[in-house]
Amino acid sequence: MVQVTAPVDPAHRPSRRTWVIGGVAAAAALAVGAGTAWYRLQPRATADGSAILGLVLPDADGKQQAVGQWRGKVLVVNFWATWCAPCREEMPRFVAAQARDAAKGVQFVGIAVDDAAKVRSFSDELGLNYPSLIGGYGAIELSRTLGNDLAALPFTVILGRDGKVALTHLGPLSDDKLDSVLGRLTRA
Amino acid sequence: MTLRSIDRVVVHVRVLAVAVALGGGSLHAQGMSGLAQSLLPADQAFRLSARALDASTLEARYDIADGYYLYRDKLAFRTDPVTAGAPSLPAGARKHDAFFGDVDTYRGEVVVRIPLEKRAAGEKVTLHADSQGCADVGVCYPPNPQQLTLTVPQTRYPGPYVEPGHKGWFK
Numbered sequence: 009m010v011q012v013t014a015p016v017d018p019a020h021r022p023s024r025r026t027w028v029i030g031g032v033a034a035a036a037a038l039a040v041g042a043g044t045a046w047y048r049l050q051p052r053a054t055a056d057g058s059a060i061l062g063l064v065l066p067d068a069d070g071k072q073q074a075v076g077q078w079r080g081k082v083l084v085v086n087f088w089a090t091w092c093a094p095c096r097e098e099m100p101r102f103v104a105a106q107a108r109d110a111a112k113g114v115q116f117v118g119i120a121v122d123d124a125a126k127v128r129s130f131s132d133e134l135g136l137n138y139p140s141l142i143g144g145y146g147a148i149e150l151s152r153t154l155g156n157d158l159a160a161l162p163f164t165v166i167l168g169r170d171g172k173v174a175l176t177h178l179g180p181l182s183d184d185k186l187d188s189v190l191g192r193l194t195r196a
Numbered sequence: 197m198t199l200r201s202i203d204r205v206v207v208h209v210r211v212l213a214v215a216v217a218l219g220g221g222s223l224h225a226q227g228m229s230g231l232a233q234s235l236l237p238a239d240q241a242f243r244l245s246a247r248a249l250d251a252s253t254l255e256a257r258y259d260i261a262d263g264y265y266l267y268r269d270k271l272a273f274r275t276d277p278v279t280a281g282a283p284s285l286p287a288g289a290r291k292h293d294a295f296f297g298d299v300d301t302y303r304g305e306v307v308v309r310i311p312l313e314k315r316a317a318g319e320k321v322t323l324h325a326d327s328q329g330c331a332d333v334g335v336c337y338p339p340n341p342q343q344l345t346l347t348v349p350q351t352r353y354p355g356p357y358v359e360p361g362h363k364g365w366f367k
Contacts, residue, residue: 091270091328092336096295121338130295148338158235160335179231180334 057167059153060085065119065141068128073141080169081115082193084186087143087151087163089121090130095162098180099134105186106138112194113169119143119150121161168193231333236261238337239360242329248348248355251317254280254310255354256325260303263332268300270328270339273310275321281311316348 060083063075075085086102088095099118106116118140120127127140143150148159155176156163166175166189175189235241241264246256256273260266268288274280285308288300312321322345330336346358 089336089338090295093293093295093330094334094336097334133295145338156232158232158237158335158337160235160238160331160337162335178235178335 057171057173078115083167084116085165090126092161119147121147238340245357245359247357251315252312257307265301265303266329272326274324278316279313283308283310318350
């Protein structure tokens with residue numbers, strides 16, 4: 009600490025107590041800042057995929073489906089909506105991948121940020137060969153907890169057979185990326 | 197504060213917002229796609245502001261960032277306690293959607309006039325604005341309900357622009 013040598017009116021000199029309080033406050037601010045940075049740098053706490061595997065949602069026909077029934081599969085969970093054109097555009101590729109890789113233990117599951125009637129209509133039109141559960145707008149919040157900070161769609165999460173999150177991806181998922189992740193996880 | 201200096205403040209705020217968005221995004225690099233880092237949050241991609249044009253007309257505007265667009269038929273406005281009539285939405289650019297057919301979209305900016313059902317000079321009016329849009333890179337944002345409150349001026353001059361979360365530049 010700097011020694012004050014010139015005569016200073018004690019009433020105007022910052023007291024030792026002020027310095028101490030200031031120091032404590034500064035240290036606390038630093039600690040909070042560092043803590044926040046540390047927290048944000050950590051991989052998401054949901055990396056074990058339990059938030060997804062614990063879900064029970066109705067399918068487009070109103071039947072309750074537990075996502076846990078697909079535990080042990082390589083699970084591709086795609087958050088989508090009919091009002092999201094880029095989501096609809098990539099789904100035919102998911103239909104093809106589901107048909108191709110089902111025997112290798114790959115299961116696609118859609119979670120629609122939408123209502124059942126629209127999902128049924130689009131699923132029929134597309135010939136969807138995997139279940140799409142009705143998540144409504146609540147599904148957006150779920151996707152946020154998985155790292156979708158912008159709450160945008162499409163958002164895809166791929167879980168390995170071990171139930172761990174292997175990939176979270178915002179935006180259309182390219183065939184190259186999908187194939188390489190599925191290839192790695194189905195061999196594992 | 198002049199209008200020009202307000203514009204400058206707005207530009208600074210935008211630059212800052214982009215910087216914050218990019219900085220925040222980079223912290224989440226682990227496991228997330230690059231797209232998440234370059235995209236704007238919906239509130240910044242589609243910036244809502246509104247003002248009272250006169251005692252019985254509001255004007256809402258969205259400033260839409262390059263590479264983003266809003267759907268015309270997803271815009272909805274209501275006000276309270278003074279209620280609003282039907283807004284006049286400008287024609288958008290026609291876009292063909294494989295599932296919904298032809299849809300109109302807005303880029304750049306869209307300005308909407310909203311008639312109030314009675315004169316509201318000097319009154320506080322809350323505007324509830326719903327919008328939904330997408331980015332060209334291939335993501336869409338969920339419907340975004342926003343609200344802002346403005347005071348309708350007593351004079352015949354338009355009031356200042358107000359943004360959600362702001363009390364207004366002059367308060």
